[in-house]
Amino acid sequence: xxxxxxxxxxxxxxxxxxxxxxxxxxxxxxxxxxxxxxxxxxxxxxxxxxxxxxxxxxxxxxxxxxxxxxxxxxxxxxxxxxxxxxxxxxxxxxxxxxxxxxxxxxxxxxxxxxxxxxxxxxxxxxxxxxxxxxxxxxxxxxxxxxxxxxxxxxxxxxxxxxxxxxxxxxxxxxxxxxxxxxxxxxxxxxxxxxxxxxxxxxxxxxxxxxxxxxxxxxxxxxxxxxxxxxxxxxxxxxxxxxxxxxxxxxxxxxxxxxxxxxxxxxxxxxxxxxxxxxxxxxxxxxxxxxxxxxxxxxxxxxxxxxxxxxxxxxxxxxxxxxxxxxxxxxxxxxxxxxxxxxxxxxxxxxxxxxxxxxxx
Numbered sequence: 256x257x258x259x260x261x262x263x264x265x266x267x268x269x270x271x272x273x274x275x276x277x278x279x280x281x282x283x284x285x286x287x288x289x290x291x292x293x294x295x296x297x298x299x300x301x302x303x304x305x306x307x308x309x310x311x312x313x314x315x316x317x318x319x320x321x322x323x324x325x326x327x328x329x330x331x332x333x334x335x336x337x338x339x340x341x342x343x344x345x346x347x348x349x350x351x352x353x354x355x356x357x358x359x360x361x362x363x364x365x366x367x368x369x370x371x372x373x374x375x376x377x378x379x380x381x382x383x384x385x386x387x388x389x390x391x392x393x394x395x396x397x398x399x400x401x402x403x404x405x406x407x408x409x410x411x412x413x414x415x416x417x418x419x420x421x422x423x424x425x426x427x428x429x430x431x432x433x434x435x436x437x438x439x440x441x442x443x444x445x446x447x448x449x450x451x452x453x454x455x456x457x458x459x460x461x462x463x464x465x466x467x468x469x470x471x472x473x474x475x476x477x478x479x480x481x482x483x484x485x486x487x488x489x490x491x492x493x494x495x496x497x498x499x500x501x502x503x504x505x506x507x508x509x510x511x512x513x514x515x516x517x518x519x520x521x522x523x524x525x526x527x528x529x530x531x532x533x534x535x536x537x538x539x540x541x542x543x544x545x546x547x548x549x550x551x552x553x554x555x556x557x558x559x560x561x562x563x564x565x566x567x568x569x570x571x572x573x574x575x576x577x578x579x580x581x582x583x584x585x586x587x588x589x590x591x592x593x594x595x596x597x598x599x600x601x602x603x604x605x606x607x608x609x610x611x612x613x614x615x
Contacts, residue, residue: 262356267375270368273581280577284601287581289414289444289555291477292598293529295512296522299478302515306508314507321510324517325485329457335487337496338513340504342443342471342484346373349406349467351499353437354379359403363391365416365586367441370408379405389416389549389557393428400432407432410441411456412448415583415593417551422454429459429466437492440468444553446475446523447530453552460488467492474554475523476516481509530554533596540606544613555595563589569612576608 273287318338326333339345346369354360356378362370364386374381380403384395391413400407409428412419429438440456460468467488473479483505486496505513516522538556541548547559560566563584570582570592578601581593596602 261378263375263378267372268585270372271585274579277574277577277579280574282577284578284597284604286595286597286601286605287579287593288479289474289553289593289595290479291474291526291554292596292601293477293522293526295477296516296519298519298522299476299512299516302511303481303508306511309507312507314503314505314510316502318505318510321483321505321514321517322485324514328517329487331457331461331487335461335490335493337486337493337500338505338510339484339486339500341473341482342441342469342486343369344482344500344504345467345469345484345486345496346370346408346439347376348496348499349373349437349439350377350379352495353405355405357403358405359401360406360408361396361399361404362408363396363410363413365389365413365588366408367410367414368585370410386416388418389413390418391420393420393424396428397431400436404433404436406437406439408439408441410443411453412444412551412553414443414553415555415581415586415588415591416549416557417553417555418549419448419450419453419552421450421452422456423452425454425456426459429463432465434465436465438463438466440466442468443471444474445470447527447554448552449527449531450552457487464489464491472513472516475526476513477522477526478509478512478516481506481512483509483513530596533599533602537594537596537602537606541609544610546609546613549591555593557583557588558592558594560590560592566590566592569609572612573605573608576604578605578608 322333322336350373354377358379371381384399442455445455456468459466469486472483538548549557
């Protein structure tokens with residue numbers, strides 16, 4: 256006899272991040288994890304350094320300073336915010352607080368892998384609604400609802416496709432789902448979107464009892480290493496999450512740096528501008544050389560190849576040039592690669608390498 260984990264745990268395939276190294280290559284351009292190519296706010300770095308003088312002290316478990324900065328930035332009630340160890344922790348907390356064995360969650364066909372993981376951890380079932388042209392389909396999600404549905408997760412914009420759902424469609428979905436189903440809008444890439452018909456969902460989360468919006472500091476703020484996320488929603492949901500999170504789930508350096516980053520509007524504006532410039536240019540060139548860039552509103556582009564071998568061959572070729580992109584077979588997209596927007600130098604090298612690969 257030996258100790259055994261609960262059912263389903265050993266069936267879980269752990270989440271695997273983007274590659275970061277190439278054997279034998281010193282200078283690597285990492286375009287696999289959607290990180291901010293401009294780095295991070297100088298103000299955040301200084302706040303992080305200042306926090307090093309207090310490493311013997313527990314962080315503020317209520318996250319008051321960070322919540323206040325977020326509330327001021329977005330004009331929302333700080334008492335309805337939970338700060339977490341990355342936005343991934345929000346999803347973990349939702350699994351603890353709202354899912355029982357046999358329950359169901361719904362996601363889009365290519366929804367973020369972590370949604371499925373938290374369902375498996377709870378012994379729940381993940382139902383994936385079919386997309387069309389890699390875009391989330393509201394009617395497919397509605398058709399998937401059953402009496403067992405407890406949570407609907409929409410990553411908007413979507414990772415790994417880069418596509419988005421208009422706010423009108425989001426509102427149409429919300430108005431049609433039963434009020435006892437929790438509707439979670441994962442807006443990790445919201446700050447990059449430049450589209451008049453998009454909204455992160457913060458208004459819905461402020462108005463309705465069954466809507467939660469999640470955000471992250473890992474993308475536009477460039478603080479992926481510090482693992483800071485936050486969520487906003489109705490008081491009853493927030494109260495439940497507060498009861499199942501760890502007492503000191505966000506470190507003191509993260510809290511200080513996150514607060515400084517939230518107050519540094521210049522850095523986020525510059526990051527968004529850099530992304531917008533290269534997103535359009537890279538997408539155009541990828542299409543011109545005979546590949547297909549799926550229209551994206553994020554800081555990455557999903558590129559479609561003629562088949563899985565073609566995508567694998569390109570991935571291998573790019574590595575010979577020191578360029579790491581993301582294979583996404585785990586999303587059942589073996590014929591696609593996801594490529595993050597990089598620095599000016601990385602983007603130019605990517606263009607040259609893709610042209611060489613395609614014989615252009």
